[in-house]
Amino acid sequence: MISQAIEDYLKTIYKLQHGGTENERVTTSVIADRMGVAAASATNMIKKLAEMHLLVHTPYQGVGLTGAGRKIALETIRHHRLIELYLAQALGYPWDQIDAEADRLEHAISEEFEDRIDKALGYPTIGAHxxxxxxxxxxxxxxxxxxxxDLETGQPAIIRRVSDRNPEMLRYMDQMGLQLGTRVEVREKAPFSGPLQLKIDADKEEALGLEVAYNIFVDLAP
Amino acid sequence: MISQAIEDYLKTIYKLQHGGTENERVTTSVIADRMGVAAASATNMIKKLAEMHLLVHTPYQGVGLTGAGRKIALETIRHHRLIELYLAQALGYPWDQIDAEADRLEHAISEEFEDRIDKALGYPTIGAHxxxxxxxxxxxxxxxxxxxxDLETGQPAIIRRVSDRNPEMLRYMDQMGLQLGTRVEVREKAPFSGPLQLKIDADKEEALGLEVAYNIFVDLAP
DNA sequence: GATTTAATTTAGCCATGGCTAAAATAATGT
DNA sequence: ACATTATTTTAGCCATGGCTAAATTAAATC
Known part of the structure; x- marks a missing residue:
């Protein structure tokens, strides 16, 4: 049986490999930090995962998932994202609460459950964030x-994805009227990493902290 | 934190105290048997639960839940039954599959989730079985x-509750047309624990094994 | 009441997955 | 090239919750 801990590590490693900037090493300390455990605990688990051939570990260089490891990671992430979407769409959860709930549920559901919510949602390909x-x-x-x-001033765009790492930030975005599909345009960028002046949906204009803008991903719009 | 194992033991003990015939002792071996663990494992856990004041253990006599223990047991059972009903009603699960799925989910859901499915189901008071x-x-x-x-021959009755312990039996009941609300009447009882002849819903008559009939609970009907 | 049988408990082990503190190794700065 | 610093690993510990085998204790039978 694959334990909850293993699924969590593989998921975390997968996301570190892909989410982060290209060519960032996924090292013991980065994994430990993201998992919220001591470095020694991560070392232990990495050793175990390597023995199980779920990842390859180059000492002091970092880890890389094997095909088998990636498969488990993606299954876990699929569970997570389907559950998140189900919580949001079927049960009316706000998007800042779905991640925490899905983190617990993702390890508890069966294939059957996965299939049924997938169907209930109409076989979605994009998650709640x-x-x-x-x-x-x-x-x-x-x-x-x-x-x-990173947008040029004056470039209109549509919000397509947000980071779900910070629930407080998600609540803040809600409050600002920033959702998936919202049309935005940068009006002015302040120097020294200051806030940027943002036009939201053709009728509103607000100052938005750079940290928030950094966690919003957009499609360029005509 | 209350672990999954503790919740499972308390739930099992609660059900043994109530489900069983009056005045049956809930002993170490009965608990071990129902939990599917060795007797020594049950002894360990009983000791621990007694130290936590979740139950009282009279050696060689059995255990009894304290108020605190019963509270946790009932919370767990509430989770379980709400989840079961949700799986059946919202996701279309057949009633023989909901117990196993709920056994895993019941430990993973939050109060928020409990409240939301409770609301979605219309604050039900009776579970899927x-x-x-x-x-x-x-x-x-x-x-x-x-x-x-235990019904007298000729006494009409309505099925109000079934045991969920045996999925195969539930599937069999389905096949026979025996559901909650189904009207039945015993036509003939065979001697030596043989099957009983059962009238189902005014149009059908079938032989039903005594073991199945033992796991169906009814309301007397006029 | 003594003995057999059955239930319970104790003792000691195992795996999992955390932890801290110390040692080893690599990366960095001078 | 060497010293310092940072990262990683090892060593050894802890709690949880299983297990088996042996010892104990209660219950049942003669």
Whole structure:
């Protein structure tokens, strides 16, 4: 049986490999930090996962998932994202609460449950925060959107994805009227990493902290 | 934190205290048997639960839940039955599959989730197999129906509750057209624990094994 | 009441997955 | 090239919750 802990590590490693900037090493300390455990605990688990051939570990260099490891990671992520979407759409959860709930449920559901919510949702391919949902076969699109914080002034764009790491930030976005599909345009960028002046949906204009803009991914719009 | 194992033991003990015939001792071996663990494992856990004041253990006599223990047991059972009903009603699960799925989910859901499915189901008081659902405050009705196997010949009755212990039996009941609400009448009882001849819903008559009838609970009907 | 049988408990082991403190190794700065 | 610093690993510990085998204690039978 694959334990909850193993699924969590593989999921975390997968997301570190892909989410982060290209060519960032996924090292013991980065994994430990993201998992919220001591470095020694991560070392132990990495050793175990390597023995199980779920990842390859180059000492002091970092880890890389094997096909088998990636498969488990993607299954876990699929569960997570389907559950998140189900919580949001079927049960009316706000998007800042779905991640925590899905983190616990993702390890508890059966294939049957996965299939049933997948069907109930109409076989979705995009999750509640705009992330691609891996297929049952372990395929995943890589949607690679620019960050709102990197936009040229005057460039209109549509919000396509947000980071779900910070629930407080998600609540803040809600309050600002920033959702998936919202049309935005940067009006002015302040120097020294200051806030940017953002036009929202053709009728509103607000100052938005750069950290928030950094966590919003957009499609360029005409 | 209350572990999954503790919740499982308390739930099992609660059900043994109530489900079984009056005045049956809930002993170490009965608990071990029902939990599917060795007797020594049950002894360990009973010791621990007694130290936590979740139950009282009289050596060689059995255990009894304390108020605190019963509270946790009923919370767990509430989760279980709400989830079962949700799986059946919202996701179309057949009633023989909901117990296993709920056994895993019941430990993973939050209060928020509990509240949302409770609301989505319209604040139900009866579960998918006819069991009472404990309230959030830890109250539970004790519905005490006679067994179909104990019915007098000719006495019409309505199925109100079934045991969920055996999925195969539930599938068999489905096949026979025996559901909650189904009207039945015993036509003939065979001697030596043989099958009983059962009239089902005014149009069908079938032989039903005594073991099945023993696991069906009914309301007497006029 | 003594003995057999059955239930329970104790003792000691195992795996999992955390932890801290110390040692080893690599990366960095001078 | 060497010293300092940072990262990683090892060593050894802890709690949880299983297990088997042996010892104990209660219950049942003669």
């Amino acid at each position: 705009g992330e691609p949902i891996p297929t049952k076969q372990g395929k995943i699109e890589d949607l690679d959107y620019p960050r709102l914080s | 006819g069991e009472p659902i404990p309230t959030k405050q830890g109250k539970i009705e004790d519905l005490d129906y006679p067994r179909l196997s």
